[in-house]
Amino acid sequence: MPHMTDKFRYWMLILPALAVMIVFYIWPVLNIWGISVSEPKPGLENYTRMFSSDAVKVSFVLTFRIAAITTLICLVLGYVVAWTISNHASRVTPLMLGLVLLPFWVSVLIRSFAWIVLLGRSGLVNDTLKDWGLISSPIRFMHNETGVLIAMVHVMLPFAILPMMTNMRGIRGAYVQAARGLGASEWRAFRDVYFPQTLPGVFSGGLLVFVLSLGFYVTPALLGGGRVMMISEYITYQIQEFLNWGLGSALSVALLVATAAVLLLAGRFVNLRRTFLERR
Template identity: 50%
Template sequence: MPSQNDARAGWRPRHGTYWLIILPALAMLVFLYLVPLADVLVTSITDPKPGLDNYLLLFTSTSVQKTLLTTLRIAALTTFIALLLGYVVAYAMRAANSSQQRLMLFCVLLPFWISVLVRSFAWIALLSSRGPVNAGLMAWGLIDEPLPLVRNETGVLIGMVHVMLPYAVLTLYANMRGIDVRLVAAARSLGASRFQAFRMVFLPLTRPGLIGAGTLVFILSLGFYVTPALLGGGKVLMIAEYVAVQINDTLRWGLGTMLATTLMLSVLFALWALSRIIDVKRLFGA
């Protein structure tokens, strides 16, 4: 029986073919994304004058720091809530019978068809002080005064979790479907309680799904723009909007592109750090 290493060495020559199938996506990424992007990101060290002045703002400008912190806080909260809720839904979907599953899938896909723009206005209509949600809560006597559910950070979170939840559910569900249910059954037959079987067998198996969904949701959350602008009442500023303001309304492209570069490098660093903490191959699978 050959050792693992021998087997690997034996596979090597065939990797050429696999590199070949990586190529189309890689070529597109390089020529249609990285090259034009680099052309712009370079302005972060050339505009308004050559040098690292824009990057110094990371350490000196309270407004940049505040925006970064707000973005991190909201993205982290959104990711946490979306993963938690998404896990429950994906789990229930996996256990449901086929027709129930369809209905659940329909509910998950439903929000996709309502553009983020329209959804924001729908939330404003639903959650504002005179909207149906507050009216309902007051009619049931649960509250006396309308709750400030929108035009603040709460509103931004509700809106963002709503946008991100389908991504979390579908990614987790795709992962859970691939899990062999007999493993859980086996654990049960060996005397584990339902909860133990879940915690010791099922949960670890869904870890790639959780990491994949978490990465997806967190990175996407960092880039939110329309939802915070509308649901935050103008008082919740996230980094993507900050960058857009610098680029669209002012001539400070250097500042905007510096922030974009910083964001990009932080994400790359976070992915790298993640791959150190957990097994490299586990990050995306493999």
């Protein structure tokens, strides 16, 4: 009887969360899949059009390229920031952590418009460079991949810093000190002792940034100006401009499958449970 009571309590805890997942995630996804195979007529015509479209292929390649570059830049910059906060900024740690969290308090839309003001032809960056005599004509920062990458790195950087910082703050400094005491140089102690212990944080931060970047819409749409059309913007374009719900839904399903494939591929090389759930 106690066993049955424990089982009943278990399901009482699980069922509400399961119901929320079904109503707000699984059911909408199934509806999107249903639209993709029923509009404008039943069949796989939308998927055939999608796989035969050069524009769709270019959009997917562009999306994965920008997501990969954004992830790489965020990991490099984020590692430096996380390492500094965790090891060398004890007096100003609250201030630096507040600066990392500050972007979360500002809308992504507002941050994207701020970059438009900064990077425009008559923006603050170009005007400053001209005033200093470094350029004679404005540099084109917007409506290309450069502007999109700058703004996306700004938005995604905290998502890389926080997992790495959490991981680094759980690493005992005695390991590095022991390596130094045994004659290792500072660089070798970092490379062979400290850095391998930070890899779970690096993997989790990189995976988080990459997956979020795949479906990013606001920043690429504003900074790209329609010339850097990532797949999320292409989906919006199909639905809003052409009212092509079937193809737009098929593209959405393809993006979801691609994201799931990235996670499955990462799971073959990284213990995702340890990466995301382990606490030191």
